[in-house]
Amino acid sequence: MKLVFAGTPEFAAVALAHLHAAGHDIVLVLSQPDRPAGRGMKLQLSPVKQFALAHGITVAQPRSLRLDGKYPDDAEAARKALAAAQADAMVVAAYGLILPQWVLDLPRLGCFNIHASLLPRWRGAAPIHRAIEAGDAVTGVNIMQMDAGLDTGDMLLSQALPILPSDTTGSLHDRLAGLGGQLMVQALGQAELGQLHPVPQPLEGITYASKVDKAEAAINWSQTAQTISQRVRAFNPFPGASTVLAGETLKIWAVEVGDAVPMAGRVFGQIVALAPSGIVVAALDSTLIITELQRPGGKRLASAEFLRGCPMQAGQVLG
Numbered sequence: 001m002k003l004v005f006a007g008t009p010e011f012a013a014v015a016l017a018h019l020h021a022a023g024h025d026i027v028l029v030l031s032q033p034d035r036p037a038g039r040g041m042k043l044q045l046s047p048v049k050q051f052a053l054a055h056g057i058t059v060a061q062p063r064s065l066r067l068d069g070k071y072p073d074d075a076e077a078a079r080k081a082l083a084a085a086q087a088d089a090m091v092v093a094a095y096g097l098i099l100p101q102w103v104l105d106l107p108r109l110g111c112f113n114i115h116a117s118l119l120p121r122w123r124g125a126a127p128i129h130r131a132i133e134a135g136d137a138v139t140g141v142n143i144m145q146m147d148a149g150l151d152t153g154d155m156l157l158s159q160a161l162p163i164l165p166s167d168t169t170g171s172l173h174d175r176l177a178g179l180g181g182q183l184m185v186q187a188l189g190q191a192e193l194g195q196l197h198p199v200p201q202p203l204e205g206i207t208y209a210s211k212v213d214k215a216e217a218a219i220n221w222s223q224t225a226q227t228i229s230q231r232v233r234a235f236n237p238f239p240g241a242s243t244v245l246a247g248e249t250l251k252i253w254a255v256e257v258g259d260a261v262p263m264a265g266r267v268f269g270q271i272v273a274l275a276p277s278g279i280v281v282a283a284l285d286s287t288l289i290i291t292e293l294q295r296p297g298g299k300r301l302a303s304a305e306f307l308r309g310c311p312m313q314a315g316q317v318l319g
Helices: 010-021 047-054 072-085 101-105 127-133 169-192 225-234 303-309
Strands: 002-007 025-030 035-037 042-044 089-093 111-115 138-145 155-162 241-245 248-257 271-275 278-282 287-294
Touching: 002 010, 002 047, 002 072, 010 025, 010 047, 010 089, 010 169, 025 047, 025 072, 089 169, 111 169, 127 138, 127 169, 127 225, 138 169, 155 169, 225 241, 225 248, 225 287, 278 303, 287 303
Parallel strands: 002 025, 002 089, 089 111
Antiparallel strands: 035 042, 111 138, 138 155, 241 248, 248 287, 271 278, 278 287
C-alpha cells in the first residue's frame, strides 16, 4: 500500500519501522521541525526523521498544517507534497500537529491513528503517563479512523496490554510501541481487503490525558505511598519525580511501598530510617522506600551507593 506517515518521537519511529519492514511503500514522512535539545542545545532530528533519512524516504517538516494559520506557506507546501503523494492511506502516531479536514480527506482510505490507550479512556497527549499515574491495571493500543476531533474517531482494531507493577512510562512505552506497529500492519492488511469494521467510541468512560508538565514532578509527601509510587513510575523517564533535601533537588527514580507506621510526632516526607532496602520516608498512610535516586549532575544510583557519597540522617525532612 502507498502510505504517508506522520509522527515524531520514538513511539512513532517503531511503528514506521514495522510498516517499512512489512513492505509498504512509504512515499512521504511528516515530522515535527528539528528542535534544540541537550546541554549544547543543538538541533536534534526526531527519531522518525532519522529513520526516514536512513531509508531514503522524503521528509517534510511543516510548522503547521492550517492553511489559514500562522504558517500558511508551510501548510501550502505540505498540501502540495501530500497531494503529489497520492497515498492510499495516511498513518499517524504521536505526530504533534492537529490534522485539518483537508488532510483527513486526501488519502483514498483516510487517516489512521495509532493511539496508546483503550479508547475512550485517555484521549489526548500523554496516555501512557496518565494510565500509570492513575493506577490502571490494563491499557492497550487502539487503531482509530481519524476525524476532526481529539481522538474521537471510530475504533478499527484494539488490543489490551496489562500494566505490570514494575512498569514505568519508559518500559510500558516500549511494549506499546511494538504492539502499535504490529496492529497497524494488521489493520492495513484488513483495509486492503475491505475487512475493517469501524466501531464508534462509547460515550461513557471518556478521560483526557493532558500533557505532562515539569512542574508536576515535585513529590507531595502528604499523598498516600501508593499514589506517590504511581507518580514516580509515571514520570520515569520524563520529567523524573523530584524532591528537595537541604536546598538540593534530588531525582527519585524508583520506590517501593513500605509498611504502615505510627504518624504521631512525624511529618510527611520525614526520613524514618536508612535501611538496607533503601531510604524509608513517611507518607500519608505508610512508608515509602526510595531505592534509586540522583543528585544534580550525578548518576542514577541505588540508595546504598548514593548514601556513601551523600549521607542522610533519620529525622531529616524531604520536600
